[in-house]
Every structure is written in C-alpha cells, then in structure tokens.
Amino acid sequence: MQRELVHLGNGAHALAIQILGNSEDAADAVHDAFATALARPESYDSRRGALKPWFLRVVRNRCIDLLRKRRPTGIDADLLADPGTAPDEQLENRQRDLSLKKALAAISPEKRQIVVLRDYLDLSYAEIAMVLDVAPGTVMSRLHRARMDLKKELEGCDE
C-alpha cells in the first residue's frame, strides 16, 4: 500500500492545492492523509473501489478539516502553482501554465476540484462522486458548468 500511495502523492497534492490555496499547506494535508491511511489500512476496502479515489477522499477531508481551523483567506493565482523543485527546463512550461492557474484561481473551489479530478487526475464520474461525496448523477452537470466557467476565465487570461 505504501508504494501505491507514493505514486498518488503528486495527484493528491494537486487536489489539495486547489482546496487550500497553497503548496505548503497542501503538502501538510497530504502528509497527514498518508499517516491516516498507513495507521488504519483496514479502512480501505478494495471491493468498494480503487485506492486512488479513496485516498483522494481522505486528502479532501483532511483539507476541509484544515480549512475549518484557519481563517478564511483569498486565493492568489500564484499560490495555486506549486513552486516545487522544478529544474530549469520546466520553467518554460510553468510560464505557459500560469494563465491556466490564474483561470483556476478565478473559479470557485468546488469547480476547481471537479475539473482537477477529471481533467488532471483522470477519475471516472463514479470515482469523482465518491471523492466529492455527491450523487453520481450530478457529476456531469457540475463538471460541465465548471469547464464552461474555466473556459470563460481562460479566454480572459490568454488575451
């Protein structure tokens, strides 16, 4: 399980950044989720679905706990970008992504999450419903609205 969780770290971090708004808090949330998952591995039941959506749900719940504890703050587009440890050749890609991150910052956290879960983490609608704890039948409409909002914001950022 530990090895599989390591591979999920970056995806979970990307989701946590969308919820918490900065890379450091997001890394802390993922770290806490690792500790929770490894302390109680029996809480994951493989018959109920894949490890990825289960772990992302643990991460999301941890992020919501952290959000409840801290004061509400505005989201800065630069904070949605993970400064990471990118080598020089990735700087160009980061610049290209900046407008996308600004557009993401301009839409609501709920919409950011659903777009990231589908288009960045490649989860199915059923898995997205599990992570977000919403009815599976509502995923398509939520996702479509989120994509339309993101597209609209992106048009403004690209200009």
Next chain:
Amino acid sequence: MNEPNGSTTDTHVGERLSGYLDGELTQQEVQGVDLHLSDCQECTGLLDELQDLRRRMGQSGLSQKYEDEWRESMDDTGVQMTRGVGWLLVIGVMLIVAAVVIFQFIMDPGIGGFMKFLISAFYLGLAALFVSVLRQRLIERKTDKYKDVEI
C-alpha cells in the same frame, strides 16, 4: 434557448457534451450527440475547445514534487523513533552479551595463555574485517545517488 454552454436544452446538447468528451454516455446518448454535432457548428466548436482545455489541464504542472519527497514524508518521526529505539535495544543487548562472553573467556583458567592469544587474534581479525566492510558500505550509502532508485 440556444446556449450550448448551459445544462441540457432543447436545441443543444449542453452538459452531455462533457459526458460525450469523457466517454460517460450510453450508446444511445452518444448517437444522439453525434447526430446533433453533425449539424451544429456551435457545439462542434465548443467540443474542440473543451478537448483543448482538457489537454491543457492534463499537461499542466499542478504539483511538481518528486516521489522521493512523498516517500520521505511517509517515514515520519514516529516511525523513525521506533526504528531507532529498536536498533538501540538490539545493539545494546548484543554488546552486553559479547562483554560477558569475553570476560568469561579471559577469566577461564582451563584455557592456556597461548590458546587464548590465538582465539583472541582470530576473533579480532574477523571483527576488523567486519568493521572495514561496514565502513565501506556506509561511505557508499552516503555518496550513492542511485540508492533510492526503484527497479
């Protein structure tokens, strides 16, 4: 209503365009969207835009950490402390047992001085070889940049 970007409408496919893009529609729904797209430039253009958006999201670097960072993150202080205490206990008991055995060996009047010298030299030689190999492995471990590479 002629807006293709809202929920399902009479004249456009609406949210089903996202379901179509993601392969989440039934065969019947796919056929309906295909039929609509063959006759609606507005929705075809929107589908292209959503495909571009999805591709752009997929290629974005929303998280740029290395897996090693997560691996290290899992080895939290609790685990490291437990591991440290375990090693300390094992090494401590081994040293005490070795000291008792050496003391009994030295004090044993049944073994002659020359024999004690030979046996001591043999075990000291083994210990020197062990320390030498251990030292080399520790130095290699510190400088080997591929030690965390998974095969």
